[in-house]
Amino acid sequence: MQWIEYARQRLAVRRRRTNVWGALLDRQDILVAALALQKNGAARVMVFERQQAPEGLVDVSKRDDWLVQTLRGLGSHLPAPLRTMALALDDERCRQGLLAHGGQLDAQQLQAEVQLEAAAAWGVAPEEVGFDFHAEANAVRWAACLREDLQQWRGHARSAGWQLPVVEPSEQAAQRAALHLRGDSRGHWADSPQDWQFSPVPERALADVDWPQLQAGALWSPLVACGAALGVLL
Amino acid sequence: MTAPALNLLRYPRRGPVWGTLRWRSLLLAGLLGALLGGFWAAGQHWRLAQLRAQGAQLQMQVQDRLRQQSAAAALRAQVQLQQAVQTRAQDWRQQQAQGLRLHAALDEQSHALGLRVMRWQNDGQQLLLQGWLPRSQDVPALLSALSAAGSPLWTVHSLASPAAPGQDRREAGVDVLLQALWSATESAAPERGKAGP
Numbered sequence: 001m002q003w004i005e006y007a008r009q010r011l012a013v014r015r016r017r018t019n020v021w022g023a024l025l026d027r028q029d030i031l032v033a034a035l036a037l038q039k040n041g042a043a044r045v046m047v048f049e050r051q052q053a054p055e056g057l058v059d060v061s062k063r064d065d066w067l068v069q070t071l072r073g074l075g076s077h078l079p080a081p082l083r084t085m086a087l088a089l090d091d092e093r094c095r096q097g098l099l100a101h102g103g104q105l106d107a108q109q110l111q112a113e114v115q116l117e118a119a120a121a122w123g124v125a126p127e128e129v130g131f132d133f134h135a136e137a138n139a140v141r142w143a144a145c146l147r148e149d150l151q152q153w154r155g156h157a158r159s160a161g162w163q164l165p166v167v168e169p170s171e172q173a174a175q176r177a178a179l180h181l182r183g184d185s186r187g188h189w190a191d192s193p194q195d196w197q198f199s200p201v202p203e204r205a206l207a208d209v210d211w212p213q214l215q216a217g218a219l220w221s222p223l224v225a226c227g228a229a230l231g232v233l234l
Numbered sequence: 235m236t237a238p239a240l241n242l243l244r245y246p247r248r249g250p251v252w253g254t255l256r257w258r259s260l261l262l263a264g265l266l267g268a269l270l271g272g273f274w275a276a277g278q279h280w281r282l283a284q285l286r287a288q289g290a291q292l293q294m295q296v297q298d299r300l301r302q303q304s305a306a307a308a309l310r311a312q313v314q315l316q317q318a319v320q321t322r323a324q325d326w327r328q329q330q331a332q333g334l335r336l337h338a339a340l341d342e343q344s345h346a347l348g349l350r351v352m353r354w355q356n357d358g359q360q361l362l363l364q365g366w367l368p369r370s371q372d373v374p375a376l377l378s379a380l381s382a383a384g385s386p387l388w389t390v391h392s393l394a395s396p397a398a399p400g401q402d403r404r405e406a407g408v409d410v411l412l413q414a415l416w417s418a419t420e421s422a423a424p425e426r427g428k429a430g431p
Contacts, residue, residue, distance in 0.1 A: 094242070115246060132240040143240045150242060167242045176239070231239055 019046070021074070021085040021162075022229030024170060024221055025093070025153070028053045030070060032085075033193065033225040035233055041200040042182070043233050045226060048193045049074075064156060071160035086166040086228040087153060088173040089145055095121045096169055099133075099140040110140060118144030130167075143169045166232055170224040171215075177227030178209050180234070193222040198230050332384055336361075339383035346379075347372045352409070361386065361414040370408040377412070386414040 017037075024031040034047035051070045057063050075083040099117050101110065114133045119126040122144065131144035150167060157164040180198040183189055214220060340363075343349045353364040363380075367373060373390060380388045391411040 089242070111245060127246065130242045130245065132242055132244045134238045134240065136237075141237070141240075143242060145242050154243075165241075165243070166239075168240055169242075172240055 017082075017084055017232060019078075019082045019084070020229040020232040021047075021083075022088065022173065022225045022227065022231075023085055024088050024090070024173075024224045024228070026090065028057075030067065031221050031225045032074060033222065033229055035198070035226060035229040037233055038197075043180075043198040043200075043230055045194050045196045048222065048225070064152070068156050068160050071157060071162055075161055080161065083162045084232060085157060085162045085164055086168065086173075086232045087157075087164060088168055088170040088224045088228040090170050093149060094143055094145045094169045096141070096143040096171070097121060099142060100138060101140060103138060110135065114140055114142045118142060122146060143172075166228065168228065168231065173225075173227030173231060174215070174220055174223040175206065175209075175211075175227070176230055176234075177223040178214065179204055179206070180230060181223070181226075189219055193226065196222075196226060198226070200234060335383040336380065339380050343376055343379050347376060349376060359415065361388075361412075362391070363388075363412040363414075364409070365412070366407050366409050368407045373408070373410055376410070380412070380414075388412050388414045 019034065019036050021032055021034045023033075029050055029052045031050050032047070033045055033049075035043045036046045037043055051074075053063060053066050057066060071085075095118070097117065099114060101113065105113060110133070114131060115126045115129065118129045118131045122129055124146065128147050129144045130147045130150040131142055133140050133142035145167070153167065154164050177198065179202040180200075181189060182197045182199050182203060183191075184203075214223070340349065340351055344351070348368040350366040351363065352366060353362070355362040367376065370393065373393065377388050377390065389412070391413040393411075394409045395407075
């Protein structure tokens with residue numbers, strides 16, 4: 001129903017968040033960054049932490065317990081409305097692709113095609129993937145992860161008192177952060193992430209960034225965590 | 235970045251067609267439910283009104299029945315009271331007639347036999363008559379005369395000679411104490427009283 005979506009968007013605008021956390025979930029650690037919206041519209045990094053899981057924690061349930069405890073500890077000093085976190089997934093947990101189409105499919109057919117494509121990429125049933133897509137000229141760019149993982153992360157976040165409104169690919173979050181990061185030199189970027197500030201509008205174009213080099217460097221993970229939070233703030 | 239951001243929480247979600255169908259189904263079910271509920275409520279309301287009218291009618295019938303029972307009970311009590319009054323009056327009349335006859339007989343025997351009535355007692359169950367006769371052989375005649383007057387059967391309770399040693403009496407005679415028992419019918423409403431000579 002379009003009016004429900006409209007009302008939801010209106011409510012979302014009224015409840016615009018000023019503090020958002022972003023996280024990059026890895027197997028043995030979680031990288032989190034908290035961004036706060038400034039009066040001038042820029043976002044500033046308030047917290048940047050890497051929480052390392054204890055060594056030898058191989059059991060999945062124990063690792064989940066550790067993750068819940070970590071999230072609960074991160075948000076223990078925050079009021080409930082400020083406990084909002086966006087999660088970015090690396091390539092191991094999120095698969096992406098391009099689906100070519102002739103432009104003759106309607107939205108429903110396109111969604112079904114993408115779901116089938118994502119399920120085939122994961123090798124699971126169509127109802128077992130969570131996905132999103134946007135159409136380009138003659139192709140559809142999609143990203144998908146396992147729905148079981150999504151429900152698990154949402155369950156962890158909910159049990160720790162966090163809202164989880166966004167789960168996105170890490171590339172998307174890193175691109176957002178890199179385009180909005182203030183400072184015109186790579187040397188400036190190399191400063192501590194706690195000193196980063198992000199402008200409300202892009203500072204540069206996609207072509208201005210050497211993405212392979214950036215992804216291979218140490219700034220990638222901080223950019224992902226900050227970009228995830230920035231996606232909810234902007 | 236011009237492309238919209240991907241959010242893996244967005245899909246899968248219910249399609250608009252399914253949603254429309256669902257909403258239409260829900261709306262239809264709601265309307266149907268409201269319609270059925272309205273019919274049911276109207277039926278219950280009508281049924282309730284009918285039951286209330288029936289209850290009021292029954293209540294009126296109960297009140298009428300109670301009034302009739304009360305009137306019948308009052309009538310029965312009145313009839314019983316009238317019967318009791320009639321019985322009592324009849325007893326009174328009978329005893330009054332017997333009393334009159336007895337007085338007449340006593341008056342007659344006082345002239346015929348010289349009877350003097352000393353004491354006459356009626357306690358409702360028996361009559362006691364104490365008198366004096368000049369001649370003791372007139373006692374059976376007195377008994378038969380009193381019995382013939384319609385009073386209960388008289389018997390002699392005691393006879394005594396009034397002449398005592400040292401007592402000066404010019405007339406001989408006998409003191410007689412007579413007794414008569416009221417019959418069962420007559421004793422239902424006894425007359426209690428005393429009368430002297």
